[in-house]
Amino acid sequence: MKKAVLAVAVVSAFAVPAFAETNLNPFEDSKSGFYLGLGLGAADYDDSYSTAKDFYNEVGASGTLKYTTRDAAxxxxxxxxxxKYFGVEASYNNLGNPDADFYPSNGRSIVETEAEIKGYGLKAIGYYPINNSFELLASVGALKWEVxxxxxGTSFVTGRSAKFKSKxxxxxxxxxxxxxxxxxxxNIAFGLQWERINDVGDKKLAFGETDIDxxxxSAQYKF
Known part of the structure; x- marks a missing residue:
């Protein structure tokens, strides 16, 4: 996996910039050029808070765990x-703030965990034009993420909260x-995209490690 990620990053970073200037691009056509865009949507977490679920099961904690499986992105x-057939793209991605709340069966307290997931991406994109207006696309790349x-914990009896840990x-x-x-x-285009990000997170986190869809x-403007 690491070798695949490294290969994609190297190809994307060095293969295209040589053609970035119009006069250096031997493949230039009417679609060539720089663009900027903004995308809004949702992130689905395949197995969010897996470490928290395993922990509460192992210690036999009595209570209810509620956690986020989808958030805005x-x-x-x-x-x-x-x-018209190929491009390269860089991005900043906010992948949501999934949280989890554990309510012990005694009803006296709550344990709250919130994660912030973000990252910088780089990818190569292949396009398949259907006609002058519509085109399909497929991409492969790498995302450098941070969670x-x-x-x-908050006591319902005293009303006091205490931070347990930050990671x-x-x-x-x-x-x-x-x-x-x-x-x-x-110059103006609208897009709809699905993207899979593999193995985000770590077993050291309550959030765990999971794939994110x-x-x-999106809307984009071509210069």
């Missing part, structure tokens, strides 16, 4: 379109995606 991105997590884990994951674009004009509706 967004990204800002920019890239260079080599031609910041905070856990605290931060970082890593890099392979990403794959599929989608479609609708070109409203030569994102679904985004």
């Amino acid at each position: 967004w990204k800002v991105f920019g890239g260079y379109r080599v031609n 910041e997590e905070e856990t605290k 931060t884990e970082k890593g890099t994951s392979l990403t794959v995606g599929l989608g479609a674009n609708y070109n409203l004009t030569d 994102t679904y985004t509706l």
Whole structure:
């Protein structure tokens, strides 16, 4: 997995910039050029808070664990379109703030955990034009992510809260995606994309380690 991620990052980082200037791009066509965009949508967590679930099961804790399986997500991105068939894109991704609440059966307290997931992505994109307005796309890349997590406990009896721990884990994951674009004009396009980010998180976190699927509706402007 690490070798695959490294290979994608190296190819994406060094294969295209040589053609970034118009006069150096031998593959230039009407689609060539730089673009910026914004995407809004949702992130689905395949197995969120797996470590917390395992911990409470192992210690035999009596109570109820409620946790987030989907949260809002967004990204800002920019890239260079080599031609109508190929491009490269970089992005900043906010993958949501999934949380988990454990309610002990005695009803006297609550343990709350919240995670913030974000990262920087780089990917290569292949396009398949259907006509002048519609095109399909597929992508492969890497996302350098960071998960910041905070856990605290609150007593319903005293009303006091206490922070138990804060943790931060970082890593890099392979990403794959599929989608479609609708070109409203030569400069403005709207897109719909699904993307899978593999193995985000760590077993050291209550959030655990899980695949994340994102679904985004985006708008972009080509310069």
